[in-house]
Amino acid sequence: MAPFLGNFSLYLSLFFAISQFFVSKKNSKLKAKFIAIAANGLLISSSISFFLLMYVHIVSDFSVLNVFQNSHTTKPLLYKISGVWGNHEGSMLLWILVLTIFNYFIFRLYNKKNSAFISKTLETQAFITTGFILFTILTSNPFERMIPAQENGLGFNPILQDLALAIHPPLLYIGYVGFSAAFSISIATLSLTNIEKIPWYDYMKSFVVVAWTFLTIGIALGAMWAYYELGWGGWWFWDPVENASFMPWLLSTALLHSLIIVEKRKSLQAWVLLLSILAFLLSVVGTFLVRSGILSSVHTFALDPSRGIYILAFTAVLGGYSLILFGTKSKKYFDNNYFTFFSKEGSILVNNILMAVVCATVFLGTVYPLLVEAMTNNKISVGEPYYNSTVVPIMIPAILVMGIGPILEWGKEDKSKTFKKIFPSILLTAIMSVFIFLIYQSYSVIGIAGIILAFWIISNNLLFLIKKNKKYSIGMIIAHLGIGLLILGITGSSTWQEEKIIRMKINDKTKIEKYNIVFEKINEIRGSNYVALQGNFLVYDEKKNIITKLKPENRFYPTTNNFTTEVSIHTNLYRDLYIVLGEGNLNDGWVVRIYYNPLVIWIWIGSLIIFIGGIVSMNINLRKLKIL
Amino acid sequence: MINKTFIIIISICLIQFFSNNSYMVEPDEVLENKKQELRARNISKNIRCMICQNQSIDESSAPLAKDLRILIRDKVKDGKKDKEIYKFLTDRYGDFILLKPPLRLNTLALWILPFIFLAIGIFIVFSYNKKSKKI
Amino acid sequence: MKKQLLIILSILFLLILSTFFYLLIIERNPFELPSNLLDKNVPSFKAESLLKNENFISSKEFGNEIILVNFFATWCGPCRDEHVYIKRFSNEEGLRVIGVNYKDNSSNAVEWLENFGNPYSDVPVDRDGRIAIDWGVYGIPETFIVNSKGIIKYRHVGPITKKIYKKINLLIKEIEQ
Numbered sequence: 001m002a003p004f005l006g007n008f009s010l011y012l013s014l015f016f017a018i019s020q021f022f023v024s025k026k027n028s029k030l031k032a033k034f035i036a037i038a039a040n041g042l043l044i045s046s047s048i049s050f051f052l053l054m055y056v057h058i059v060s061d062f063s064v065l066n067v068f069q070n071s072h073t074t075k076p077l078l079y080k081i082s083g084v085w086g087n088h089e090g091s092m093l094l095w096i097l098v099l100t101i102f103n104y105f106i107f108r109l110y111n112k113k114n115s116a117f118i119s120k121t122l123e124t125q126a127f128i129t130t131g132f133i134l135f136t137i138l139t140s141n142p143f144e145r146m147i148p149a150q151e152n153g154l155g156f157n158p159i160l161q162d163l164a165l166a167i168h169p170p171l172l173y174i175g176y177v178g179f180s181a182a183f184s185i186s187i188a189t190l191s192l193t194n195i196e197k198i199p200w201y202d203y204m205k206s207f208v209v210v211a212w213t214f215l216t217i218g219i220a221l222g223a224m225w226a227y228y229e230l231g232w233g234g235w236w237f238w239d240p241v242e243n244a245s246f247m248p249w250l251l252s253t254a255l256l257h258s259l260i261i262v263e264k265r266k267s268l269q270a271w272v273l274l275l276s277i278l279a280f281l282l283s284v285v286g287t288f289l290v291r292s293g294i295l296s297s298v299h300t301f302a303l304d305p306s307r308g309i310y311i312l313a314f315t316a317v318l319g320g321y322s323l324i325l326f327g328t329k330s331k332k333y334f335d336n337n338y339f340t341f342f343s344k345e346g347s348i349l350v351n352n353i354l355m356a357v358v359c360a361t362v363f364l365g366t367v368y369p370l371l372v373e374a375m376t377n378n379k380i381s382v383g384e385p386y387y388n389s390t391v392v393p394i395m396i397p398a399i400l401v402m403g404i405g406p407i408l409e410w411g412k413e414d415k416s417k418t419f420k421k422i423f424p425s426i427l428l429t430a431i432m433s434v435f436i437f438l439i440y441q442s443y444s445v446i447g448i449a450g451i452i453l454a455f456w457i458i459s460n461n462l463l464f465l466i467k468k469n470k471k472y473s474i475g476m477i478i479a480h481l482g483i484g485l486l487i488l489g490i491t492g493s494s495t496w497q498e499e500k501i502i503r504m505k506i507n508d509k510t511k512i513e514k515y516n517i518v519f520e521k522i523n524e525i526r527g528s529n530y531v532a533l534q535g536n537f538l539v540y541d542e543k544k545n546i547i548t549k550l551k552p553e554n555r556f557y558p559t560t561n562n563f564t565t566e567v568s569i570h571t572n573l574y575r576d577l578y579i580v581l582g583e584g585n586l587n588d589g590w591v592v593r594i595y596y597n598p599l600v601i602w603i604w605i606g607s608l609i610i611f612i613g614g615i616v617s618m619n620i621n622l623r624k625l626k627i628l
Numbered sequence: 629m630i631n632k633t634f635i636i637i638i639s640i641c642l643i644q645f646f647s648n649n650s651y652m653v654e655p656d657e658v659l660e661n662k663k664q665e666l667r668a669r670n671i672s673k674n675i676r677c678m679i680c681q682n683q684s685i686d687e688s689s690a691p692l693a694k695d696l697r698i699l700i701r702d703k704v705k706d707g708k709k710d711k712e713i714y715k716f717l718t719d720r721y722g723d724f725i726l727l728k729p730p731l732r733l734n735t736l737a738l739w740i741l742p743f744i745f746l747a748i749g750i751f752i753v754f755s756y757n758k759k760s761k762k763i
Numbered sequence: 764m765k766k767q768l769l770i771i772l773s774i775l776f777l778l779i780l781s782t783f784f785y786l787l788i789i790e791r792n793p794f795e796l797p798s799n800l801l802d803k804n805v806p807s808f809k810a811e812s813l814l815k816n817e818n819f820i821s822s823k824e825f826g827n828e829i830i831l832v833n834f835f836a837t838w839c840g841p842c843r844d845e846h847v848y849i850k851r852f853s854n855e856e857g858l859r860v861i862g863v864n865y866k867d868n869s870s871n872a873v874e875w876l877e878n879f880g881n882p883y884s885d886v887p888v889d890r891d892g893r894i895a896i897d898w899g900v901y902g903i904p905e906t907f908i909v910n911s912k913g914i915i916k917y918r919h920v921g922p923i924t925k926k927i928y929k930k931i932n933l934l935i936k937e938i939e940q
Contacts, residue, residue, distance in 0.1 A: 233687070237682050237683075238682075239681070239682045288783070292783075292787060293787075294786055294787060294793060295793055305787040305788070308783075308787045309784070309787055309788070312784055312787065315780065316780050319776055319780075320776075323769070323772065323773055323776065324773075326769070327766070327769045327773070338756045338757075338758075338760035339756055339757070339760050340756075340760045340761065341756070346753075346756070346757070349753060353750075353752060353753055354749065356745075356749065357742070357745045357746050357749045360741075360742075361741075361742040361745060364738060364741055364742065365738070367782075368729075368735075368738045370782060370783065370786060371779075371782050372734055372735075373786065374782045374785050375782075376734060377797065378722065378723070378734065378797070379722065379723075379724040379796055379797060380722075380723045380724055380726075380734070380735065381676050381723075381724050381725070381727055381729065382729050382738065383674075383676065383682065383684075383727030383728065384684075384727060385673075385674055385727050385728030386727075386729055386738075390742040391742075394742070394746060501653055501654065501655055501658065502655045503654075503655045503656070582689075591654050591655060678796065678901035678902070679901060679902055691866075692892075692901055695891070695892045695896065696896070699893070699896065718799070719799065720799060720800070720896060720897060720898070720899040721796070721799055721899050721901070722796065722797070722799035722899075724796055
């Protein structure tokens with residue numbers, strides 16, 4: 001019964017999406033009522049569909065193909081739930097749900113004054129939603145049945161059974177999918193005339209803040225999962241699918257900042273309209289890369305190309321229409337306001353340009369191997385070294401500017417005045433930097449540059465916080481502070497990492513930095529759906545006090561015939577101690593890999609603070625919306 | 629479906645290995661000469677693990693990665709230059725095995741465009757600055 | 764200026780979309796790598812022979828007739844699965860197949876061939892995997908077609924399936940002409 005209802009709800013949502021498209025177009029007396037029915041119906045039917053899919057996963061209804069392929073009775077409840085979106089078909093349902101939620105909030109903006117504008121926005125949003133629901137029904141229906149039902153499912157990849165990974169997709173989707181609202185608003189702005197009184201940028205800003213905030217934390221959680229779970233010692237690999245989430249993030253950061261200029265100076269409107277189109281297009285292209293089977297990546301859902309062709313066609317339609325619309329209708333949004341770069345708007349422009357350059361470079365690196373393959377039948381790789389050579393050097397000036405930008409005034413800035421303003425932070429930066437170098441005693445050039453930059457940002461924003469200057473948006477201060485901390489963590493962990501690889505027998509000792517590590521024993525343990533070999537390592541500091549016991553494991557999951565390594569990490573504010581257990585036996589001992597990773601926790605703390613800054617900003621923006 | 633089968637097959641092959649498994653750079657592989665070891669590791673970090681997704685052979689636990697790591701160390705000990713070692717590998721596996729795309733005719737655009745993007749960006753900022761002063 | 768910029772952007776957009784479209788419609792496996800040794804000479808190598816007393820010397824064996832080279836091992840499941848096709852290459856198509864025994868235990872290999880049949884004219888032993896590296900092998904089983912002049916013409920990664928079996932036979936007929 002449940003699968004049937006779920007499928008029915010999915011078709012129902014298609015009906016509502018198509019209806020919304022048509023009623024938004026027509027001008028009728030009852031327009032508002034019809035739109036209300038469509039938007040509400042769309043939200044309710046997609047929710048029912050989604051939760052029914054969740055239900056069949058929870059009760060392990062293996063007559064549903066999706067449940068059979070991705071679940072197993074021994075999976076813990078939490079992961080049965082997150083398994084709903086851990087596969088292609090289920091995640092499409094999540095995409096649709098989020099689309100309809102944003103659609104609903106666009107609808108809530110509808111009033112007599114902006115009816116034409118919001119109708120056009122809803123029309124666009126409905127078109128997008130229809131496209132995705134149709135895609136799901138035609139090529140990826142999660143409610144497909146498998147009868148007769150098997151007794152149990154194919155289990156699920158144990159590497160993906162992790163809390164951070166479980167929440168990572170929904171948060172990311174609020175990001176990606178949220179940009180659809182900005183896209184729709186942009187289309188409406190370009191399509192209509194006579195909208196001088198419509199504060200489209202205020203509407204757009206609210207949606208962009210929400211989407212950006214969740215995209216940021218979604219990406220951070222993915223990185224956190226990679227670090228804690230994969231055992232590769234790193235958290236970002238420039239994998240094409242990671243890049244697919246990073247590119248919308250870059251553009252939406254630029255978009256967020258440009259919207260401020262639109263608000264305060266009525267300038268850069270054309271740029272904002274273009275950015276909002278590109279950000280969403282990149283989200284859709286990202287979806288394409290992950291699901292079309294065109295790339296090989298840890299993240300891709302292995303699928304057949306016909307699905308890829310649909311998404312590609314859809315991207316072509318959306319992209320073609322929006323870019324042509326922009327090409328023909330954006331003229332009136334270009335202005336002749338120019339800024340000197342020694343001003344707030346100038347620094348935002350610099351930030352924008354740099355974000356766009358980085359985004360273009362990441363896009364180039366991601367797509368280039370495919371271009372080469374298509375044209376020469378040769379395969380090349382574009383890996384981390386490429387991005388380190390190109391993206392990192394460009395981000396450094398961006399960060400530098402980020403430190404000064406908020407201090408500068410709108411319009412031209414008096415240079416001597418600025419110096420007076422930033423002097424305290426220069427001082428604070430110097431003090432903090434020296435302090436850090438005394439602790440870590442590591443002096444590579446990149447390390448120095450990174451630390452100074454990080455503290456530059458941190459001290460500037462701390463001073464803002466302390467001075468409680470009402471001029472500066474508190475959301476921005478918190479978010480920028482978060483970025484400073486993020487850079488601190490990234491610099492410390494990348495440049496000052498220590499690694500030791502040795503073979504240890506039981507009772508052997510080793511030393512890394514100032515820690516003594518003793519291999520106490522090896523245990524065989526059982527988990528709910530795995531068996532494991534667990535190493536116990538005692539960690540002592542220089543005063544011979546025990547700090548912690550690290551217990552890395554090598555697990556075997558019988559249901560999927562998978563081996564995984566579980567890293568054991570001890571974290572504090574200064575550093576992570578990270579141990580991986582390799583292969584071995586009682587006679588020869590085991591291969592042990594130990595990392596000393598300074599300042600890693602600041603990456604996660606920084607991300608969390610950026611997220612909080614976003615939430616604070618969201619609150620302010622949404623409250624403003626209610627007044628409109 | 630072809631892709632899925634392939635992944636399963638490769639994983640099965642890897643699993644067969646696990647009983648005599650190897651994890652990343654092993655202590656037995658490490659060269660005594662620290663300079664040579666550093667060279668070997670830097671080269672390894674630029675070599676792609678062919679069966680893994682987006683990992684270098686330095687980090688990978690795959691057996692082929694281990695074989696290549698040992699091969700690289702042998703060649704470093706033999707006195708071969710970095711360039712020669714890379715050529716040895718690309719002759720057999722193609723440019724795909726290099727994580728840092730080499731500068732060739734077909735990667736010219738890849739390496740030049742970021743700087744062109746940056747130049748365009750700087751141009752825009754400067755022209756904005758200039759035009760603002762005219763007003 | 765702006766119009767030009769947009770035209771450039773649109774052309775790029777189209778180029779990229781058509782590239783993606785092209786890659787989707789041709790038959791391609793994103794996980795598979797084209798061999799870098801195609802149209803090149805067989806790498807020369809010397810190895811112990813599994814079943815014969817004398818060593819296997821590649822320069823003596825290649826360059827006379829079409830040969831299939833199959834990298835296999837007893838611990839490799841898919842190698843077991845494809846073995847029936849390897850036998851068919853030898854028995855039904857009359858092709859000469861050389862089996863390179865990759866990183867294996869020789870007595871296991873001898874037993875394996877006794878149990879499942881030996882289609883190979885020769886079995887050079889690649890104890891440390893260096894021969895495989897010379898051939899650009901990265902995931903066994905792998906099978907190569909070498910023409911009568913000793914040039915590698917084709918490589919398949921993974922087990923031979925019915926489809927690939929037919930394809931290789933067709934290719935060999937083309938090469939022979």
